[in-house]
Amino acid sequence: xxxxxQIPKIKIGERKIxxxxxxxxxxxxxxxxxxxxxxxxxxxxxIGIIDPDNIEARDALNFxxxxxxxxxxxxxxxxxxxxxxxxxxxxxxxxxxxxxxQLDEVSSGGPNVxxxxxxxxxALKNKGEEGEKVKEAKIVEVAPITKxxxxxxxxxxxxxxxxxxIERMRxxxxxxxxxDGVLNTSLVLPAKIHQAVVARIKLLSNMKLDEKRKPQDGxxxxxxxxxxxxxxxxxxxxxxxxxxxxxxxxxEKGVKPLDELGMSDDSxxxxxxxxxxxxxxxxxxGPTGSGKSTTLYSILNEFDREKDNVLSLEDPIEYNxxxxxxxxxxxxxxxxxxxxxxxxxxxxxxxxxVGEIRDAETAGLAxxxxxxxxxxxxxxxxxxxxxxxxxxxxxxxxxxxxxxxVILAMAQRLVGMLCPGAGTKVPVEGSLKLMIEKQxxxxxxxxxxxxxxxxxxYRVSPGPDCxxxxxxxxxxxxxxxMDKELENAILKGLxxxxxxxxxxxxxxxxxxxxxxxxxxxxxxxxxxxGGL
Numbered sequence: 073x074x075x076x077x078q079i080p081k082i083k084i085g086e087r088k089i090x091x092x093x094x095x096x097x098x099x100x101x102x103x104x105x106x107x108x109x110x111x112x113x114x115x116x117x118x119i120g121i122i123d124p125d126n127i128e129a130r131d132a133l134n135f136x137x138x139x140x141x142x143x144x145x146x147x148x149x150x151x152x153x154x155x156x157x158x159x160x161x162x163x164x165x166x167x168x169x170x171x172x173x174q175l176d177e178v179s180s181g182g183p184n185v186x187x188x189x190x191x192x193x194x195a196l197k198n199k200g201e202e203g204e205k206v207k208e209a210k211i212v213e214v215a216p217i218t219k220x221x222x223x224x225x226x227x228x229x230x231x232x233x234x235x236x237x238i239e240r241m242r243x244x245x246x247x248x249x250x251x252d253g254v255l256n257t258s259l260v261l262p263a264k265i266h267q268a269v270v271a272r273i274k275l276l277s278n279m280k281l282d283e284k285r286k287p288q289d290g291x292x293x294x295x296x297x298x299x300x301x302x303x304x305x306x307x308x309x310x311x312x313x314x315x316x317x318x319x320x321x322x323x324e325k326g327v328k329p330l331d332e333l334g335m336s337d338d339s340x341x342x343x344x345x346x347x348x349x350x351x352x353x354x355x356x357x358g359p360t361g362s363g364k365s366t367t368l369y370s371i372l373n374e375f376d377r378e379k380d381n382v383l384s385l386e387d388p389i390e391y392n393x394x395x396x397x398x399x400x401x402x403x404x405x406x407x408x409x410x411x412x413x414x415x416x417x418x419x420x421x422x423x424x425x426v427g428e429i430r431d432a433e434t435a436g437l438a439x440x441x442x443x444x445x446x447x448x449x450x451x452x453x454x455x456x457x458x459x460x461x462x463x464x465x466x467x468x469x470x471x472x473x474x475x476x477x478v479i480l481a482m483a484q485r486l487v488g489m490l491c492p493g494a495g496t497k498v499p500v501e502g503s504l505k506l507m508i509e510k511q512x513x514x515x516x517x518x519x520x521x522x523x524x525x526x527x528x529x530y531r532v533s534p535g536p537d538c539x540x541x542x543x544x545x546x547x548x549x550x551x552x553x554m555d556k557e558l559e560n561a562i563l564k565g566l567x568x569x570x571x572x573x574x575x576x577x578x579x580x581x582x583x584x585x586x587x588x589x590x591x592x593x594x595x596x597x598x599x600x601x602g603g604l
């Protein structure tokens with residue numbers, strides 16, 4: 073058949089098709105038209121087909137190819153290999169479907185615990201709040217619901233998701249996983265089980281089952297594939313019902329060494345010099361989800377926690393670090409960053425980490441702690457590194473206190489990384505070359521000449537087993553150290569623009585420039601530069 077149709081034949085063997093590739097063609101379409109995705113090579117999608125003469129299948133392939141934006145190439149496969157690939161589709165949706173069918177059996181009077189039957193609902197309603205609690209408890213005890221939640225958590229963890237979003241829509245429940253900063257719908261559940269799924273997660277997180285009118289926070293741990301995974305849970309009341317977001321914290325991936333965060337050697341050296349100072353403030357800025365806490369944990373992990381008394385105030389505690397006394401602030405009972413800072417100063421600390429400087433009181437206390445012989449690490453919300461100075465002034469910290477206390481400031485963002493072997497070369501010429509020259513124009517020649525600028529960027533394009541062309545994220549940063557010239561400029565009240573000119577004269581690179589250098593190294597795609 074291969075020779076008559078002039079289509080090459082291929083054997084699957086023991087090869088596994090990644091779920092990213094399988095997702096390009098829905099399982100129903102694959103079964104109906106008898107073709108399956110095999111992989112992507114040089115931007116072309118390989119398709120295994122049983123009957124290449126099937127015109128209907130060819131039409132469907134043209135449609136799927138256009139939608140997925142991949143040209144395709146046909147390969148003839150045996151029915152045995154076709155069945156083998158189809159069996160690889162069996163994953164999250166199939167496991168949840170099985171659990172739902174068991175749930176239907178239960179709710180229709182099967183042998184398991186009853187799933188809040190209508191007649192029981194009426195009886196429980198008559199008991200008021202106490203009845204509601206009993207009803208919730210019955211729902212979350214049902215085995216299929218437990219299995220659905222466990223399956224969602226397992227697939228999210230195995231898929232390297234950072235967050236799981238479970239939200240009630242008008243007629244269904246949408247489950248989305250955030251992978252590499254992007255949310256994708258992974259599952260759609262029937263609306264009737266929304267309440268039960270939320271109740272199960274609340275039970276795990278020690279939340280109040282009967283409180284649905286206001287947000288709640290909690291956390292729990294689970295062993296998945298032999299690894300201990302922590303889940304930080306937040307509920308949020310919406311029009312159709314409570315939304316649940318779970319942050320996945322993998323203790324084994326945990327805290328990376330500073331050298332592995334993607335920062336330049338110069339930036340790491342500056343941070344380590346600041347860490348060796350006996351007192352002062354190290355401030356890290358950036359928006360939510362920019363990896364600030366990860367950087368702080370990496371710094372904390374490098375201190376000698378045997379000789380130093382290291383305390384932290386966090387909201388929430390994300391990773392447990394051996395030898396650090398970590399404390400969770402709770403504003404609802406009056407235990408804030410500010411009140412916590414007062415307490416830590418009575419605990420004879422050497423190093424204090426403050427999860428976030430949010431207000432003038434916390435800023436003032438952090439500065440006082442730094443002035444009285446403590447090393448303070450904290451995050452703060454600004455758009456760039458030099459913006460830390462005016463932000464502190466906005467928080468009523470006097471310039472004469474900022475100059476001697478801030479020893480290092482850093483800003484960072486997270487950008488997508490190119491998959492190994494992926495990316496299309498883009499020569500740096502014409503307008504691109506002008507853009508690079510303009511970007512580095514105000515950097516003194518002594519620093520500019522040392523930059524490892526290349527002759528080509530790489531745009532996002534699919535690679536082998538990597539349909540999106542990107543996988544994982546890396547930090548882009550800008551860092552500066554305090555010195556006498558900068559101190560004098562702050563004391564004179566010079567504006568942010570003038571402070572930046574002083575730092576540029578000393579060779580400070582901006583985040584956008586750090587991204588450009590990483591793009592030349594084929595670490596990040598060219599597209600990521602535009603967002604900085």
